[in-house]
Amino acid sequence: MRLVVVGNGMAGSRLVSEMRARDPHMKITVFGAESCRPYNRVLLSNVLAGSSRPEQVRLVDSSWYDAHDVEAVFGSTVTRIDRETGHAVTDDGRREPYDVLVLATGSDAIVPPIPGVERAIPFRTLADCERIMAAAGHARRAVVVGGGLLGIEAARGLAGRGLPVTLLHLAGHLMERQLDVEAGEVLGETLAGLGVEIRTGVSAEAVREDGVRLAGGELVAADLVVLACGVRPVTGPAAEAGLRVRRGVVVDDELRTDDPSIFAIGECAEHDGTVYGLVAPAWEQAAVAADVIAGGKARYRGSRLVTRLKARSVELAAMGETQLGEEHAEVVRFSHRARGTYRKLVIRDGRLVGAILLGESDVVGTLTQLFDRGGPLPGDRAGLLFPGAAARPVADNPTLMPDAAKVCQCNNVTKGEIRACWEAGARDVAGVAAATRATTGCGTCRDAVEGIVGWLCEQEGVSV
C-alpha cells in the first residue's frame, strides 16, 4: 500500500510515526510546505520568549526518515488531488501515486484585510517566529493584535524580552472563547503586572509605519506589529477535488472524508461539526486514522478541550464549558483578584463539565483529569478547589495525642507504651528507646518521643 500524507506539521508528522509504528513496510511519502523538519508548534511561544532555541522544538531527528524508510519532501505544497488516477500533485509538478491519502494541511493565519497589514508579521510558523525575533532585536515598542491564546503568549514573550508591548483585542475581555468576563479581566490584570498593556474592545483599522491606528483614529505607537487574529483551515485542494468541505474537510468517526481512500486530521478536519485548533485532538485523530488505515477498529468520538496558557508567570488552564451560568449548571467560584487568582468549576449532573484555573494551583492536574474522565465528583465541592482544607488537623502535640496514637511507626510503639515506659522509670529518649525500641528505625519520631518524655516530666514535676 502507498500512503501519501499531505502536510508535515504536528498532525501529519504524528500520523507518519504512528503509521510506521503499526506497519513497518507500507510505502510512506509525506509532503511538507515548510522547508524544515516538523517542529512542535505549541513550543513556539517559548522560542519567541527566548526560553527555547529553535532547534529545541524539532519533533523528528534528521536521520529518522532514512532509518524508518519514509520519504519526506520538504518545501513542497500539494496543490491538487487527482482522485481519478489517485495522485497527489505538487506545486513543482510532482505526481505522487497513492492508495490512501491523508490530509493534514492545518491552518493558515488569518490576516485581516486592513491597510498596511503587510507591515505586520503573523505569528504562526517557526519562520514567522524567527522574523518576529529578528525584528524584536531592534524594535522599541510592539503591538500584538489579537487577545486569544496565541496573542497573549506572543505578548508575554515579547514583554519578557524587555520590549514594551500593547495587546489589542476586539472582544470585551481576553480569551473570550475560553474565559468568562471576570477571568478575562483577572488575566488582563496579571499581564499588566508583567508589562503588557491591555486594550480590549478595540478594532485595528490600519497598520502604519509608526504604529496601529484604531477605529476612532487613535494611534497606538509601535515599530513591531504581530498578528494573532486566529486561523483558517486549509481546505483548498480538498474542495477543489470535490470533497465535502464546510469550515473544515468533513470526516466521519474513522477520520475518513466522503472519499473512502482520503482521510483528514488535525486543524483542517471537521468532525461532528467541530474544527479543533489544539494539538491534543490532532494527535488523538492521528492515532485513530493510523489504526483505521492499518485495518484496526479505532474510532474517533471527539475530544475534550483543555487550554493551557504557556507564558512565564501566568498560570492558566481553561477547559470545557466555562461560561455556563447558575441557571444551567452548578457553579463553584473563588476569586481573589489581588493575588491574580480566579477559580471556577462548572458542574452538571455531578460531573465537571468546565473549569477555569487562573493563578498557580496544586489542583490543576486533578481537575483536568476529572474533566477528562468525566467521573463523579465528591460531595464536598470546596474540597476540589482546596483539597485537605476540611481534613481534621492531626494532633502531633503530645498533650493532645491519644494514648493509642502510634508514635514510632518502625517499631509500632504507641504514646501509651511510652507513657507506661516512663512510669516504669525511663526518664529520657535513650531509656524509652532501650525499652520500647522507639526511635531506632528510621529515626524520624525522635522529636515526638522527646516531646512526650519532656511533657510527662513536666506534668509530673520531674526534673530532667
Next chain:
Amino acid sequence: MPGSDMTRTHCPYCALQCGMEIRPETGGGLAITPRTDIPANASGALCQKGWTAGELLTNGERLTAPLLYGEPVEWETALDYVASRLSAIRAEHGPDAVAVFGGGGLTNEKAYSLGKFARVALGTSQIDYNGRFCMSSAAAASNRAFGMDRGMPFPITDLAEADVVLLAGVNVAETMPPFLRHLSGPRLIVIDPRRTRTAKEAWLHLQPTPGTDLALALGMLHLVIADDLVDETYVAARTAGYEEVRTSLAGWWPERVERITGVPVHQMRQAVRALAATGNAYVLTGRGAEQHAKGTDTVSAFINLALALGLPGRHGSGYGCVTGQGNGQGGREHGQKADQLPGYRRIDDPAAREHVAAVWGVRPEDLPGPGRSAYELLDALGTTDGPRALLLFGSNPVISAPAAEHVAERIGALDLLVACDVVMSETAVLADVVFPVTQWAEESGTMTNLEGRVLLRRRAVDPPAGVRSDLDVIAGLAARLGHRFDDEPAAVFDELRRASAGGLADYSGITYERIAGESGVFWPCPSAGHPGTPRPFLDSFATPDGRARFVPVQHRPPAEETDEDYPVYLSTGRVLAQYQSGAQTRRIAPLVQAAPEPFAELHPDLAEQLGIAPGDVVRVSSRRGETKAVARISEDIRSDTVFMPFHWEGANRLTNPALDLVSRMPEFKVCAVRVERDS
C-alpha cells in the same frame, strides 16, 4: 563487650542488610543488637522486623523433616525419589521439562550453585527467579545506560552529603526504615501516587496517576532542556546519544504531561530547578517506577534526567536503584537468571560461556541458552511445551506472582513440584516433595546489598535436627544425577570467585576474611590486592567507549486502563511489619499485631462515592480475580486509586501479568479494578 558466643551477621530481610550481633540467651531465645561497623545501620538502627528476627528461629512452625506427599520421610528417601522422578521426566520430555525457580533472598553461594545445577546437572535452560519481579527493569535500564547494573554505584553514606535526592517510586520509610537516616540531610523530592511515610518526609511530593511516571520523567527532562539546565560540559564529555533524546522530548511539553500525570507544571518545574540548582543530587528509583510493563523505559527516562543534569559517575551525585530483596543484587549476578551466567555474564556471549564452562568442567556447547523469564516460566508450567517439574528455592510464587490464581493453576498442572522452604508456605503446601531447609542465622554465606557491598552472614545457632541447607539439597540431587557439587558455603564461594573472574561482577579478589575485616567489599574486586570499587563510574562507564548512553523512550498508557467495569486503579506495595510474601513475617506475633490483615486504602472521596466506611470489608475485583480486604480511608492516596499490600494472599490475584518488553517485569503497580462494599 560482645562475648565469645556473639556472632556478627546481618538481618534476614531486605537489601539494606543491616548489621546485627546475635547472642543466644539463656532459655533458648536470641538477643539481637545492631552492629556499628556496617554503614547501612551504623547509627544503631533496626526496624521492628530486624529486632524480632530471632523469632524466625523459634516460632514453632518450622519444617523439620522432608515431606513426600505430606508424609514425613528420611532425607535419602526424598532425595532418591526426586532424583529418579527428575531423571524420568527428562528422559521422556527432554531437559527443558525440568524447571528451577530461585529467589532474591538466597545467598550468593546458593544462587550460584542453583544456576550451575540447572545448566550442568539438569541441562535445562528453564531457570529464573523472583528477582525478575523485583528490580529487573532497573537492571535492564542500568545495563543499557551504564553498561553495568550495580544497584547503587556508590556507598549509601554518600547520600547524606547530597543537597537533593529524588525518590521515584521509593518508599524506604516502609520498606527499609534505617535507609531514611541517610536521607535526613538532603531535600527530598518524592514521586508516588500515595503520600507514603517517605513522601511525608519530603520537601516536595509529586503525586502522579499510577502508570504515568514515565510521562512525568519525560516532562521533567523537557523542562531541564527548555529552561537551559542541561550540564552541557558533562553531556559532551561523558555521554552519547543526547541529541536524539532531546528531539524525542519535544512532544512531551509539561502542560501535556500535566494532563496525563495530574502533576501540576509548577511542581515539575520546582523539582527540576531544585535538582539542577544544587551541587550534589541523586536520582533513585524503586519498585513504584519499575514494576510496570514499561518499567525499563521509565528507569531509562529517569537515568536520562540524571545524565542531563550531569549526576552519574560524579562523586557526591548519581543515579541508583534501591534494590528490594535481601540478596536482590547478588542474586542477579551469579546465574539464577534465565539469561545469565556467573559474574553478571550474558549466557548468549560465547566468551562468557567458554569461561564459565571451563570453571564447571563442561564443554561450552553443552550449556543451554537463555530460558523463559519468571512469569513466562510460571505461565508455561504443565503446558504442552512447558516444564513438567519445578524445583522451588526461596520463593512463594502463589503469593508473589501476578495473576496468582492462574499461577496456582499452572503449578497444579505439574507432574512434580519440589519446594525447599523453612515453613509451610502457600506454595510449599502444593508441593509433592518439601525439603526443610536452614535459614539465615543457621547457615553461612555472602549477600550483596543494595550498594553492591558483599557482606558475610555467619551461622550463629545450630539448625534444628532434620534440617539441611539448600546447598545440601542441590549437592544431594546433583550427586544422584551424576555430578559432584560442593555443599560447604566457603568452598562454593571459592568456585564462584573463579567463575566470576573477568566478568562485570568480578568477586575474585573477595574472601570471607576480607569481608569480615573490611565491613564488606564492593565489587568489582578483581584481585586479592584490589581494594574493591565503591564508586565504579567516576572515571568512565562500563560501556565500550566509556560513555553513558542516553536512550530515547516514549510514554504509553498502562497495559490496562480503567473503564466502566473496572473504574479504579489498583496499586500494590508494602507495609513495614511484613516482608515479601509474608511466609516469614506472618508467623511472628509482634509483626502480626502491627500489621494483622490485608487492607485496601481508599481516598475519602472514593469511599463516599462507593458508600464505604472505615473498617468495612470490601471486595476488590479485576479481570483476573477477586479478593476481600478491610477498608482504610485516607487522604494520602489519590481519589482514583486503591492501594493494597501484597504480603497476603489476594492482592496478586488482581494484578496484571503484562510484561515489560525488555526486562520481562510484570505490571504489578497498576491495573484496573472494581471496589465494592461486601454485603
